[in-house]
Amino acid sequence: MKITSIEAIPFAIPYLKPLRFASGEVHTASHVLVRVHSDDGIVGVAEAPARPFTYGETQESIVAAIRTLFAPQLAGMSILDREAMHAVMDRTVGNPTAKSAVDMAVWDVIGKTLGQPVTSLLGGFSGSMRVSHMLGFAEPAVMVAEAERMRDTYGITTFKVKVGRRPYGLDVDVCRALREELGSGIELYIDGNRGWTPSESLRALNAMADLDLTLAEELCPADDVLGRKWLVDHCPVPFVADESATNPAEVTRELLSGAANAVSIKTARTGFSHSQRVLFQCDGLGVEVVMGNQIDGQLGTLCTVTFGAAFKSTTRRAGELSNFLDMSDDLLAEPLEIVDGRLAARQVPGIGTEIDPEKLAKYRLDL
Ligand code: MUC
Ligand code: MG
Structure with a gap:
């Protein structure tokens, strides 16, 4: 029930048409896939969307915050200790989508570990x-x-x-x-x-x-x-x-x-x-x-x-x-x-965010 590692994988998938609104526009989903691994061999999955016009985070900053700050700080903690995890992550200000993707991936691990839907x-x-x-x-x-x-x-x-x-x-x-x-x-x-x-x-x-x-x-x-x-x-x-x-x-x-x-x-x-x-x-x-x-x-x-x-x-x-x-x-x-x-909502253990490995290989940016 302990976190062993956390991956942050940048990927980019184009939209068929851009979404335009008063504070910006989005042409490509330049997001970060987050995978939390536990010592029981369970993997929790969520994503962080880079929205610089709203939160100041970029795809690169999300990857850096997770890889260099949160992953090393959270390794070894119990997947149940969410309050303690947030206390650790909150030593760094800002970075809301990076922190949230870690939080949801941890919930996914909890659901899979207990065999229950997160919803x-x-x-x-x-x-x-x-x-x-x-x-x-x-x-x-x-x-x-x-x-x-x-x-x-x-x-x-x-x-x-x-x-x-x-x-x-x-x-x-x-x-x-x-x-x-x-x-x-x-x-x-x-x-x-x-x-x-x-x-x-x-x-x-x-x-x-x-x-x-x-x-x-x-x-x-x-x-x-x-x-x-x-x-x-x-x-x-x-x-x-x-x-x-x-x-x-x-x-x-x-x-x-x-x-x-x-x-x-x-x-x-x-x-x-x-x-x-x-x-x-x-x-x-x-x-x-x-x-x-x-x-x-x-x-x-x-x-x-x-x-x-x-x-x-x-x-x-x-x-x-x-x-x-x-x-x-x-x-x-x-x-x-x-x-x-x-x-x-998916009635499967966890959130139901299973990833197609071929699609991830096609769209990931860090290989
Ligand atoms: C929304 O509700 O504003 C557009 C900018 C943003 O931060 O979220 C979207 C949708
Ligand atoms: Mg709005």
């Missing part, structure tokens, strides 16, 4: 989640066509629309076209990735007042401290903290300062252990949560649904679980399938 160990509330699809910047007709394809092919009826462009009318036109073309049977919410000012945000919300949006996420920076609080006070729907609330302490600060009144939980940045803390904090305060997407491939998406399906309050809303469909290929041996708008 059951976490909470076991439900076997699956409704899926929300994230629509990146494009012309209205292109975004409508993508939403229709997702609805008709996969049964997805919830869409997060990327906004935050200037002039804001560009995004209003997209949301209006989606509502008009897809009708009242779909759920729409928006994510600005800090692209607007507080006053632009409110003007945009007013211009979309008749579109029945259900959430507004990070429309302006949380650093606009008073402006953001003013915006949240005037916002007609829950205002979601995403990149402003990347750990439990930031969640507390954002909620208590009035900078948000809902929270996006991303296992890519809080793993399973700290996602629990974020969730229990929100549950205790009566704050809504949504399972967010870090532009994940299948590995990251499986981790998100493993956590999201495990708890009552994370299954209330659709989770952002479909953008792996935009990737040209993936590492998972058994691909994920969205059926009737739902994605299932």
Whole structure:
């Protein structure tokens, strides 16, 4: 039950089309595969996505943090001692996705060692989640066509629309076209990735007042401290903290300062252990949560649904679980399938993140 070694393997898989949003764009999944080995011969698997525009981590920095800091410090520790492991990793500040991938790979080892699905160990509330699809910047007709394809092919009826462009009318036109073309049977919410000012945000919300949006996420920076609080006070729907609330302490600060009144939980940045803390904090305060997407491939998406399906309050809303469909290929041996708008967590020992060795050999960058 002890950790013997931890691998950090950089790989790159192109997306079929880039995802564009107010804080950046992603063309290639330049991620890091993390494998934790135990002395029982068990291997736990997870991944860390490099998102420099959100966390400051690069693929190279994630590999370096795991290989040179975390792997030597964690070797010899019991796989059950997650709290002690985090205390060790937290001697290094930052590096949220590197730490989270180690955390989730350790949970995978625990599940495999006990012969239990991690989703059951976490909470076991439900076997699956409704899926929300994230629509990146494009012309209205292109975004409508993508939403229709997702609805008709996969049964997805919830869409997060990327906004935050200037002039804001560009995004209003997209949301209006989606509502008009897809009708009242779909759920729409928006994510600005800090692209607007507080006053632009409110003007945009007013211009979309008749579109029945259900959430507004990070429309302006949380650093606009008073402006953001003013915006949240005037916002007609829950205002979601995403990149402003990347750990439990930031969640507390954002909620208590009035900078948000809902929270996006991303296992890519809080793993399973700290996602629990974020969730229990929100549950205790009566704050809504949504399972967010870090532009994940299948590995990251499986981790998100493993956590999201495990708890009552994370299954209330659709989770952002479909953008792996935009990737040209993936590492998972058994691909994920969205059926009737739902994605299932895997009922196998661990998370179910078994890797196809040929695909890993094809896409890894360190050989
Ligand atoms: C999201 O919800 O913002 C885009 C940037 C990022 O950090 O995550 C994605 C999706
Ligand atoms: Mg977001």
